[in-house]
Amino acid sequence: MAKKPENGLLIDYEYCTGCFACQVACSQEHHWPAGMGGIQVLEIVQNLPKGKAYLNFLPFPTELCILCFPRTKKGLEPACVQHCMAGVITYGSLPDLAGELGKKPRMVLWSPR
Amino acid sequence: MNSENVHIVPTTTWSAGPGCHGGCGVLAHIKDGQLIKLEGDPNHPWNQGRLCARALAMTQYVNHEDRITRPLKRVGKRGEGKWEEISWEKAFDYIEKKMKGIREDHGPESIIFSMGTGRDIGPWICMLAYAFGSPNVMFSLSGSACYGPRLSACNTFQGCYCVFDAGQWLPDRYEDPKFKLPETIIIWGYNISATCPDNLFGHWIIDMMKRGTQIICVDPRLSFFASRSKHWLQLRPGTDAALAMGMLNVIINEDLYDHDFLEKWTNGAHLIRIDTGKLLREIHLEAAGDPGNFVVWDENSGTPAIWLSSQAEFKALNVKAALSGRWEVTLADGSRVSCRTSWDAYCEAVNKYPLDKVAEITWVPADKIRKAARLYAKSKPAAIQWGVPIDMTPAVTPTCHAIASLWALTGNLDIPGGNVIAKFAFDAVSYALPGAVGPIGLKDKDMDAKRVGVKEYGPYRTFHWRAQTDMTLDQIFTGKPYPIKGMWIQTAGLLNGIGLDPKKWKRALEKLDFIAAVDLFHTPTTQYADILLPAATFLEKNGVRSWWVPLQTINKAITVDQCKPDVEINFELARRFDPEFKYDTINKLFDDILKPSGMTFEQLQQKGWAIPPVSHPSAPYHRHEKGQLRPDGKPGFKTPTAKFELYSTHREDWGLDPLPHHEEPPFTPVSRPDLTRNYPLILSTGRRSPAYFHSEHRNIPWLRQLDPDPIVEIHPETAAAHDIGNGEWVWMENWLGRCKMKAKVTRIVPPWMVMAAHGWWYPEKKAAEPSLYGVWECNVNQLLPMGHQGKDGQGAPIKHLLCKIYKAVGKEERNG
Ligand code: SF4
Ligand code: SF4
Ligand code: SF4
Numbered sequence: 001m002a003k004k005p006e007n008g009l010l011i012d013y014e015y016c017t018g019c020f021a022c023q024v025a026c027s028q029e030h031h032w033p034a035g036m037g038g039i040q041v042l043e044i045v046q047n048l049p050k051g052k053a054y055l056n057f058l059p060f061p062t063e064l065c066i067l068c069f070p071r072t073k074k075g076l077e078p079a080c081v082q083h084c085m086a087g088v089i090t091y092g093s094l095p096d097l098a099g100e101l102g103k104k105p106r107m108v109l110w111s112p113r
Numbered sequence: 114m115n116s117e118n119v120h121i122v123p124t125t126t127w128s129a130g131p132g133c134h135g136g137c138g139v140l141a142h143i144k145d146g147q148l149i150k151l152e153g154d155p156n157h158p159w160n161q162g163r164l165c166a167r168a169l170a171m172t173q174y175v176n177h178e179d180r181i182t183r184p185l186k187r188v189g190k191r192g193e194g195k196w197e198e199i200s201w202e203k204a205f206d207y208i209e210k211k212m213k214g215i216r217e218d219h220g221p222e223s224i225i226f227s228m229g230t231g232r233d234i235g236p237w238i239c240m241l242a243y244a245f246g247s248p249n250v251m252f253s254l255s256g257s258a259c260y261g262p263r264l265s266a267c268n269t270f271q272g273c274y275c276v277f278d279a280g281q282w283l284p285d286r287y288e289d290p291k292f293k294l295p296e297t298i299i300i301w302g303y304n305i306s307a308t309c310p311d312n313l314f315g316h317w318i319i320d321m322m323k324r325g326t327q328i329i330c331v332d333p334r335l336s337f338f339a340s341r342s343k344h345w346l347q348l349r350p351g352t353d354a355a356l357a358m359g360m361l362n363v364i365i366n367e368d369l370y371d372h373d374f375l376e377k378w379t380n381g382a383h384l385i386r387i388d389t390g391k392l393l394r395e396i397h398l399e400a401a402g403d404p405g406n407f408v409v410w411d412e413n414s415g416t417p418a419i420w421l422s423s424q425a426e427f428k429a430l431n432v433k434a435a436l437s438g439r440w441e442v443t444l445a446d447g448s449r450v451s452c453r454t455s456w457d458a459y460c461e462a463v464n465k466y467p468l469d470k471v472a473e474i475t476w477v478p479a480d481k482i483r484k485a486a487r488l489y490a491k492s493k494p495a496a497i498q499w500g501v502p503i504d505m506t507p508a509v510t511p512t513c514h515a516i517a518s519l520w521a522l523t524g525n526l527d528i529p530g531g532n533v534i535a536k537f538a539f540d541a542v543s544y545a546l547p548g549a550v551g552p553i554g555l556k557d558k559d560m561d562a563k564r565v566g567v568k569e570y571g572p573y574r575t576f577h578w579r580a581q582t583d584m585t586l587d588q589i590f591t592g593k594p595y596p597i598k599g600m601w602i603q604t605a606g607l608l609n610g611i612g613l614d615p616k617k618w619k620r621a622l623e624k625l626d627f628i629a630a631v632d633l634f635h636t637p638t639t640q641y642a643d644i645l646l647p648a649a650t651f652l653e654k655n656g657v658r659s660w661w662v663p664l665q666t667i668n669k670a671i672t673v674d675q676c677k678p679d680v681e682i683n684f685e686l687a688r689r690f691d692p693e694f695k696y697d698t699i700n701k702l703f704d705d706i707l708k709p710s711g712m713t714f715e716q717l718q719q720k721g722w723a724i725p726p727v728s729h730p731s732a733p734y735h736r737h738e739k740g741q742l743r744p745d746g747k748p749g750f751k752t753p754t755a756k757f758e759l760y761s762t763h764r765e766d767w768g769l770d771p772l773p774h775h776e777e778p779p780f781t782p783v784s785r786p787d788l789t790r791n792y793p794l795i796l797s798t799g800r801r802s803p804a805y806f807h808s809e810h811r812n813i814p815w816l817r818q819l820d821p822d823p824i825v826e827i828h829p830e831t832a833a834a835h836d837i838g839n840g841e842w843v844w845m846e847n848w849l850g851r852c853k854m855k856a857k858v859t860r861i862v863p864p865w866m867v868m869a870a871h872g873w874w875y876p877e878k879k880a881a882e883p884s885l886y887g888v889w890e891c892n893v894n895q896l897l898p899m900g901h902q903g904k905d906g907q908g909a910p911i912k913h914l915l916c917k918i919y920k921a922v923g924k925e926e927r928n929g
Contacts, residue, residue, distance in 0.1 A: 019165060019306060083153055086316055
């Protein structure tokens with residue numbers, strides 16, 4: 001039976017600028033070659049009425065995200081969390097993060113593993 | 114990994130590497146002399162542990178297989194891509210011989226020292242040029258249209274530069290009680306978070322948005338900020354001055370301005386003669402008067418009163434200067450002239466921009482402009498941060514004047530949470546810049562008269578200490594007034610980045626007798642050099658940084674083969690060129706630069722960084738009140754009148770319009786309807802990618818994957834009209850040239866504009882001509898002209914050209 005998820009990443013995507021720091025931080029930390037990595041940043045352009053649009057970025061943890069186990073074990077923040085230029089990624093236990101999730105809109109809680 | 118063998122070197126990211134103008138604190142993890150990881154320093158006040166994609170990719174950068182690691186001498190023809198390795202000693206000898214030969218035959222001014230984007234190259238390239246004896250340091254963009262013109266404009270009107278306040282002068286930043294959160298920030302033509310331009314950390318604005326700062330965004334493109342703004346002013350590129358004039362119109366006519374600032378700190382009361390349209394000066398009233406002193410109408414005495422500019426006070430006591438009105442004044446020869454105030458003239462200039470007219474010029478609805486102007490003026494405090502598009506129009510200085518008036522007239526200058534005056538930390542500055550003088554300077558001041566552009570352009574004569582780029586390019590062809598024979602190109606991409614009309618630059622390079630280049634990788638430009646020297650990244654060198662705060666050292670963490678820091682290369686040659694060169698070690702040079710801080714290089718290196726104490730003149734706030742801006746210690750600004758100049762004395766002296774105004778750029782649907790028939794789309798360039806700094810980083814795998822192709826953004830309706838699908842290769846073409854990019858069909862851009870990525874070339878393609886790394890295929894600068902600099906020699910049309918687009922067919926559909 002698969003292990004139950006305990007920890008996750010809470011993303012405040014209202015302020016994600018699409019800067020890709022998280023993506024390269026993960027590649028550096030875990031030595032992923034270009035094209036692989038634990039997190040991918042997606043650009044979402046949503047059409048709005050009257051010809052308008054809204055631009056969002058959303059970091060998505062992939063199959064390769066190990067929640068930086070070797071770092072968190074040592075008490076360090078995951079590489080993407082520390083380096084996120086907008087400070088929008090929080091690492092923690094799922095119940096704690098779920099509590100945070102209700103505090104403001106435009107957030108998403110990922111439980112990658 | 115055995116962490117015991119890892120040691121950590123704290124340093125500052127400036128700059129070959131991430132390429133930016135910022136100064137992140139980082140921790141370099143070194144094992145066996147190799148960089149194994151680079152992390153942000155959590156204890157650093159600049160970035161608090163954060164770090165961008167480009168800095169995080171440094172392990173792929175420093176030991177990249179394409180790094181140039183030995184000096185190279187060209188063995189084939191220019192552009193043939195054939196090189197041989199030589200020793201440093203031989204390379205220095207060769208350069209010394211060649212350059213001294215040119216100096217003897219044609220004078221030192223006949224060698225141009227070309228630099229690209231600023232960073233920490235400025236002082237060292239100046240050091241070398243000045244030791245050689247040449248005044249011709251050239252920032253290689255048409256009209257120097259990046260940062261320099263904004264610095265120079267701020268010097269013109271307010272004596273110092275200023276930036277948005279993010280508490281960067283306070284170690285505890287946003288938490289410090291002296292700091293106030295800006296209620297509103299206008300982000301004017303900037304996607305600042307992508308690259309940290311202009312010596313700022315872009316994400317500071319996001320820090321403040323999270324704390325509640327509202328955004329007004331001025332941008333033709335739907336940026337992150339535009340999406341999240343209270344008001345998005347989607348203007349037609351090149352109409353920023355008209356927009357600012359419209360906002361001033363609202364603010365003045367709705368009485369939303371700061372009367373106290375206007376009266377006390379501007380030259381609004383200074384009188385203008387109706388007959389000449391120029392300022393009334395003391396010398397007009399008394400033959401022995403000082404032409405630098407000005408005149409107001411004193412309401413108390415009902416007579417003119419003299420403003421002693423150099424003393425920043427009135428000659429008489431109890432003067433109450435009138436801000437509005439018309440008076441007859443008797444001149445020294447007994448004749449009488451009618452005069453009015455600068456403020457009246459200024460208001461008249463502003464009243465030429467009613468909102469319906471501004472809407473017609475800018476394509477922004479009047480109602481939005483009114484709402485944005487009101488929000489900005491009523492927010493206390495509020496800041497404006499402008500980006501490089503402001504420089505990238507010929508009328509940059511009048512545009513800056515209009516925008517600077519906004520922060521001045523709303524009382525937001527040098528206050529917490531407003532636009533704070535930016536001075537170099539501890540006033541430690543290395544070389545001559547607008548508003549600052551450092552130990553690196555031209556020894557023989559007479560030589561400066563030979564600098565290209567000095568005679569023609571006021572700002573270049575007064576404080577913009579560079580050779581005027583467009584004139585330099587012409588002079589290479591004409592040889593007038595003196596021949597240009599050689600060029601020293603240090604980390605500048607004349608053919609792939611900073612050079613507009615790059616084929617013209619190529620022809621110019623072909624004409625030169627000698628070219629030396631310094632770079633970290635081969636580029637299209639290096640292929641034209643006779644000798645190429647391998648430079649170091651920030652991890653491989655020592656250095657100092659004082660833009661603007663904190664004062665920091667760059668600390669050497671590793672060595673890569675024979676690569677040398679720019680400062681070491683230039684230091685060695687400077688000593689060879691100038692027998693009286695004043696330093697014998699680089700540390701003494703650093704000590705000299707740091708002298709005003711009271712610290713030596715080693716002492717600062719121990720500390721890592723230092724922020725000037727609040728009482729220091731290089732730390733905010735309210736310094737015009739405290740007398741901390743002028744060398745004489747008098748209250749006021751460092752301008753010819755000691756005032757914020759609503760009416761510019763410098764501009765009047767230079768024969769230019771002293772009041773802010775809009776000038777329609779040379780190639781727009783408005784100024785050139787004839788061209789617009791064939792080239793119906795506005796071509797804008799230079800949107801920032803977080804993966805790249807200008808023409809760098811295309812060879813770094815982690816970064817290239819993020820933004821793999823040169824992209825032109827096209828609105829869905831425009832794309833459909835041209836039968837272009839997302840991801841298809843398309844040509845952009847105009848009367849100057851064409852280039853091919855991949856279409857990104859997106860609502861980020863309006864239907865009437867395409868946005869083309871800049872700085873593209875393909876490091877993976879063949880170096881030799883005609884390929885030249887594919888630069889002739891994808892460099893958008895082939896559609897941008899040289900020679901259209903502004904009336905004061907600064908600014909150039911870069912954000913607003915015209916083009917047509919069409920699908921690439923057949924073999925062209927592929928990249929290559
Ligand atoms: S938590 Fe670690 S492994 Fe997961 S995406 Fe972030 S950096 Fe990569
Ligand atoms: S680092 Fe942070 S702000 Fe940047 S793309 Fe990733 S999540 Fe977004
Ligand atoms: S671009 Fe910004 S985050 Fe990256 S190194 Fe420069 S200052 Fe730091």
